[in-house]
Amino acid sequence: MLIRFLFLVSFLLFAYKALAQRDSLSTKYREDQFYISFGLQLQKENINGFKQNGFSNNFQVGFVRDIPLNYNGRIAIGLGIGYAYNRLISNLNLVSDNDQIIFSIKGDDENSQTYSSLVIPLSFRVRTSTPDRTDFWRVYGGMKFMYNFGENYRPFFGKSLQSDFIKNNNTVVFLGMGYNTWNIYFEHDLNSIYQSEVKFSNGKYPHLQTIKLGLIFYIL
Secondary structure, rough: HHHHHHHHHHHHHHHHHHHHHHOOOOOOOOOOOEEEEEEEEEHHHHHHHHOOOOOEEEEEEEEEEEEEEOOOEEEEEEEEEEEEEEEEEEEEEEEEEOOOEEEOOOOOOEEEEEEEEEEEEEEEEEEOEEEOOOOEEEEEEEEEEEEEEEEEOOOOOOEEEEEEEEEEEEEEEEEEEEEOOEEEEEEHHHHHHHEOOEEEEOOOOOEEEEEEEEEEEEEO
């Protein structure tokens, strides 16, 4: 899976280089940006008795290279790289049985699952900007390819421990829109974030996707 992920990143960077070389002879301007976002995470699951207790959050930071598609610069593709930190709070209880990860439900416990991600965002960008105007409307949407690492599980009672229940990579779709500095964003996992080997004590396999809602700030 890691090899396929790295191949995808290499392909995207190659495509960007080709477009950038073609674009260097034009009069288009680029809106290269750093970004930072803060959001609430909602958990979609198929788990009886599941409770999302507490505040589940997401933080992201990164850089996007702008690749204009027309001469006024109002339509573009964005390719970037970033970092994300995810924290999920719920009553899912994690135990290890003969080196196999098993989940169970424990009442109203507030157990914490955290992990980090290397993020490769690829977006289609539409805006009302001009080279000398910094306050404008924008709508950016596309996909993010995530390579996940640094997983940690902390039970309501007890010490935290490293775990291996999140998929090594996953894909999300996203949409951001707003005016000037203030922008809202939405993200949704295309598939469950759990590895297929993770299961409950009753033999069923949990399916969990996250929905992220929050604010994103672009810094020119």
